[in-house]
Amino acid sequence: xxAKKLNLKEKYxxxxxxxxxxxSYEDRQxxxxxxxxxxxxxxxxxxxxxxxxxxxxxxxxxxxxxEKKLYAIFDAFSxxxxxxxxxxxxxxxxxxxxxTAVSPLEYGAYQGYAHVGRQFxxxxxxxACQMQSIDELRHIQTQIHAMSHYNxxxxxxxxxxxxxxxxxxxxxxxxxxxDARAAGPFEFxxxxxxxxxxxxxxxxxxxxxxxxxxxGDMATVTFGFSAQSDEARHMTLGLEIIKFLLEQHEDNVxxxxxxxxxxxxxxxxxxxxxxxxxxxxxxxxxxxxxEAWEMYFEExxxxxxxxxxxxxIRMPKYSDIIEKEKEHLSHQVWWTFYNYGHAxxxxxxxxxxxxxxxxxxxxxDTFDKYYRPRWELAKKMEAEGKRFYTKALPQLCNTCQVPMxxxxxxxxxxxxxxxxxYKGDRYHFCSDGCKxxxxxxxxxxxxxxxxxxxxxxxxxxxxxxxxxLGEFYGFNVGADNMDxxxxxxxxxxxxxxGVA
Amino acid sequence: xxxxxxxxxxxDVIEVEEGQTILDAALRQGVWLPFACGHGTCATxxxxxxxxxxxxxxxxxxxxxxxxxxxxxxxxxxxIPESDLVIEADIDVDPDFAGFPIKDYTATVTEVRDLSPTxxxxxFDLDGSMEFxxxxxxxxNIPGVDGVRAFSIANKPSSGEVLELHVRLVPGxxxxxxxxxxxxxxxSLKVSGPYxxxxxxxxxxxxxxxxxxxxxxxxxxxxxxxxxEEGDSRQIYLFQGARNAGELYNREIFETLEQEHSNFHYIxxxxxxxxxxxxxxxxxFVHEAAKSYFDGRFDGHKAYLCGPPPMIDAAITTLMQGxxxxxxxxxxxxxxxxxxxxxxxxxALFKKI
Numbered sequence: 001x002x003a004k005k006l007n008l009k010e011k012y013x014x015x016x017x018x019x020x021x022x023x024s025y026e027d028r029q030x031x032x033x034x035x036x037x038x039x040x041x042x043x044x045x046x047x048x049x050x051x052x053x054x055x056x057x058x059x060x061x062x063x064x065x066x067e068k069k070l071y072a073i074f075d076a077f078s079x080x081x082x083x084x085x086x087x088x089x090x091x092x093x094x095x096x097x098x099x100t101a102v103s104p105l106e107y108g109a110y111q112g113y114a115h116v117g118r119q120f121x122x123x124x125x126x127x128a129c130q131m132q133s134i135d136e137l138r139h140i141q142t143q144i145h146a147m148s149h150y151n152x153x154x155x156x157x158x159x160x161x162x163x164x165x166x167x168x169x170x171x172x173x174x175x176x177x178x179d180a181r182a183a184g185p186f187e188f189x190x191x192x193x194x195x196x197x198x199x200x201x202x203x204x205x206x207x208x209x210x211x212x213x214x215x216g217d218m219a220t221v222t223f224g225f226s227a228q229s230d231e232a233r234h235m236t237l238g239l240e241i242i243k244f245l246l247e248q249h250e251d252n253v254x255x256x257x258x259x260x261x262x263x264x265x266x267x268x269x270x271x272x273x274x275x276x277x278x279x280x281x282x283x284x285x286x287x288x289x290x291e292a293w294e295m296y297f298e299e300x301x302x303x304x305x306x307x308x309x310x311x312x313i314r315m316p317k318y319s320d321i322i323e324k325e326k327e328h329l330s331h332q333v334w335w336t337f338y339n340y341g342h343a344x345x346x347x348x349x350x351x352x353x354x355x356x357x358x359x360x361x362x363x364x365d366t367f368d369k370y371y372r373p374r375w376e377l378a379k380k381m382e383a384e385g386k387r388f389y390t391k392a393l394p395q396l397c398n399t400c401q402v403p404m405x406x407x408x409x410x411x412x413x414x415x416x417x418x419x420x421x422y423k424g425d426r427y428h429f430c431s432d433g434c435k436x437x438x439x440x441x442x443x444x445x446x447x448x449x450x451x452x453x454x455x456x457x458x459x460x461x462x463x464x465x466x467x468x469l470g471e472f473y474g475f476n477v478g479a480d481n482m483d484x485x486x487x488x489x490x491x492x493x494x495x496x497x498g499v500a
Numbered sequence: 501x502x503x504x505x506x507x508x509x510x511x512d513v514i515e516v517e518e519g520q521t522i523l524d525a526a527l528r529q530g531v532w533l534p535f536a537c538g539h540g541t542c543a544t545x546x547x548x549x550x551x552x553x554x555x556x557x558x559x560x561x562x563x564x565x566x567x568x569x570x571x572x573x574x575x576x577x578x579x580i581p582e583s584d585l586v587i588e589a590d591i592d593v594d595p596d597f598a599g600f601p602i603k604d605y606t607a608t609v610t611e612v613r614d615l616s617p618t619x620x621x622x623x624f625d626l627d628g629s630m631e632f633x634x635x636x637x638x639x640x641n642i643p644g645v646d647g648v649r650a651f652s653i654a655n656k657p658s659s660g661e662v663l664e665l666h667v668r669l670v671p672g673x674x675x676x677x678x679x680x681x682x683x684x685x686x687x688s689l690k691v692s693g694p695y696x697x698x699x700x701x702x703x704x705x706x707x708x709x710x711x712x713x714x715x716x717x718x719x720x721x722x723x724x725x726x727x728x729e730e731g732d733s734r735q736i737y738l739f740q741g742a743r744n745a746g747e748l749y750n751r752e753i754f755e756t757l758e759q760e761h762s763n764f765h766y767i768x769x770x771x772x773x774x775x776x777x778x779x780x781x782x783x784x785f786v787h788e789a790a791k792s793y794f795d796g797r798f799d800g801h802k803a804y805l806c807g808p809p810p811m812i813d814a815a816i817t818t819l820m821q822g823x824x825x826x827x828x829x830x831x832x833x834x835x836x837x838x839x840x841x842x843x844x845x846x847x848a849l850f851k852k853i
């Protein structure tokens with residue numbers, strides 16, 4: 001062994017923690033007012049182990065290099081008309097969902113980490129959050145640029161910001177993130193860094209990035225690799241926060257458990273959109289949602305929760321329900337969008353016969369029994385010129401804001417309804433998980449901006465659907481929505497490809 | 501064909517099989533490296549190559565950029581050695597690690613003694629004095645056995661010219677069978693050492709708990725003898741687990757120490773005492789003995805665990821539920837061919853556990 005030199009950890013400490021200062025004339029507690037109100041007890045910030053050790057100057061160096069490489073590929077993709085190499089124009093509808101639902105969450109993450117990065121009195125946590133905040137800003141920018149090429153050739157990508165703010169189904173991801181950002185700083189990190197970035201992120205990234213690779217979308221694949229190279233820091237921050245909270249004080253354990261219960265449930269609801277994308281929207285399939293869930297949640301998450309059990313943390317509440325949902329989620333969600341295809345900012349379709357067979361094979365216990373007959377009926381009705389769209393506005397869950405489309409898991413023919421009365425008003429939920437979350441923080445969730453309620457209250461551009469969709473949501477009605485069959489997207493694709 | 505990979509700054513050495521990644525080999529051999537995605541996209545396991553050649557594998561061009569490749573950076577989760585290597589990983593050297601040089605010795609057997617029906621004490625003279633830290637182990641070359649076998653050193657570091665090992669007979673194990681059945685005084689074996697990151701953290705002043713099972717008493721014996729020899733005044737607790745009184749070896753040594761030193765406490769536990777044992781002490785597993793003794797609270801201590809994997813696992817859970825965490829728990833798992841089953845998928849939550 002050679003003489004001891006400063007290792008990375010010591011160098012990093014000198015460059016971060018030693019930048020903190022003592023408060024001589026102000027009360028430190030008042031400088032960090034959010035640190036205690038969640039009930040979390042921190043006894044010793046010095047026990048925080050920096051999850052990564054990257055100094056600002058090397059951060060800029062690395063990120064600049066990544067950008068250079070990424071934008072060179074975007075340029076090449078664009079100059080070579082890369083959109084012509086995708087498998088099928090249906091694929092672009094997955095991107096439309098990504099851009100309107102997921103990319104704005106990156107921006108929300110940028111704001112969220114900037115906010116909580118100010119709120120911790122421990123300097124290690126502050127620096128980690130601030131760096132992640134900058135990463136997230138990079139991610140939204142690169143996503144916009146990756147998809148801007150498609151906006152020149154396909155409908156539905158023209159105004160993701162307005163859509164994210166207003167469109168009924170996009171209130172699901174938006175309210176998820178707003179809930180996290182409106183929570184205290186520790187809950188935010190458990191929600192986003194741990195539950196989402198560490199445990200559930202693979203279920204978002206793998207479908208989109210592998211989906212892009214399987215369907216010839218090199219711009220999105222490249223963006224995905226670029227973003228994932230930042231994820232290491234984000235994931236390790238998620239691990240550190242959970243260990244830190246659990247080790248700092250035993251009174252934190254039940255609080256953390258409650259947050260894990262809440263955010264895993266909310267996460268599964270959010271990912272239900274991804275489930276339909278994997279099973280129905282990717283023309284070239286990667287794997288079924290059920291397979292992805294088993295691999296990334298049940299196996300990887302299982303070993304994580306086995307380790308967490310040593311801290312007294314158990315599997316998230318309703319894990320038994322979640323396990324059953326993998327058989328049903330994608331079918332129930334895509335069927336709902338098919339029913340509301342006229343009110344969606346992307347195209348819908350009936351799976352091809354080959355795709356129906358694939359679903360039968362991947363879901364032998366449920367698809368033929370519960371879901372295939374519906375598609376056979378829809379196919380028959382479409383052939384008879386009777387394509388139907390559901391006219392009534394759906395009832396939304398007051399917590400996750402997903403329409404009441406989920407069934408009881410032990411009886412997939414029975415829709416699941418739950419309700420609570422708070423201060424004389426009745427609130428509706430899709431599940432016990434969502435009801436519990438409301439019951440624990442009713443004052444927060446009575447403020448939910450529920451798109452259907454807002455339409456009925458006249459806050460969304462009037463009573464006519466076309467006005468809501470066109471003016472309030474910003475859709476090009478007749479182009480962005482309805483079936484892919486007969487859409488301008490399909491027409492242009494056929495022209496480019498020279499098929500009738 | 502396999503390659504030897506030295507991991508700085510700790511100096512740990514691992515064997516990497518043909519086609520195996522460095523990360524896979526390290527984790528399987530109990531050497532922790534930072535990692536997350538495991539497939540070349542996140543860069544958590546980035547290391548510096550100091551010497552040797554590797555195939556970089558499927559490292560993403562964003563996780564390992566060209567400028568980094570030029571600087572000799574590699575991703576341990578993808579990199580496959582093409583020669584013996586030296587790499588530097590983002591891991592910490594324990595300030596208590598002395599880093600004594602690893603040397604080769606010739607060890608001559610002076611005595612082979614029955615410690616219990618299944619455990620033999622083997623005593624050697626070395627052809628030179630070995631500098632080691634109490635808790636570390638040596639590798640033994642056994643005639644007719646491929647590779648080396650690791651055994652913890654049971655004597656204290658101040659008697660570095662001798663070597664005391666405790667060897668449990670592993671049914672069907674070639675190495676331990678040889679030691680139990682063939683080895684005799686006067687035989688000479690090749691030994692190298694010292695190895696390992698299991699040693700007493702003397703810079704830490706907290707009271708210490710030792711939990712030992714089976715022949716895992718060896719390291720704690722060395723560590724305790726040294727602490728007492730140095731007149732250390734902290735409270736020292738030894739929980740020794742065994743099946744029955746016959747397997748509870750070296751009991752007299754620790755009962756004597758307990759009488760002579762008020763800061764040393766000896767708590768043996770038998771999980772299946774025989775009728776004839778007339779056992780008055782704790783009946784149950786050794787981690788249960790510790791839990792009962794400390795009333796389920798362990799914070800404010802350092803713990804050293806040594807023994808078979810199920811005992812270590814149970815002890816870690818007991819300690820953590822009693823608010824003692826990874827940074828204060830040190831362990832040496834005694835793996836044998838019988839424990840060869842593939843480790844189950846592990847999360848990245850813990851570094852050493």
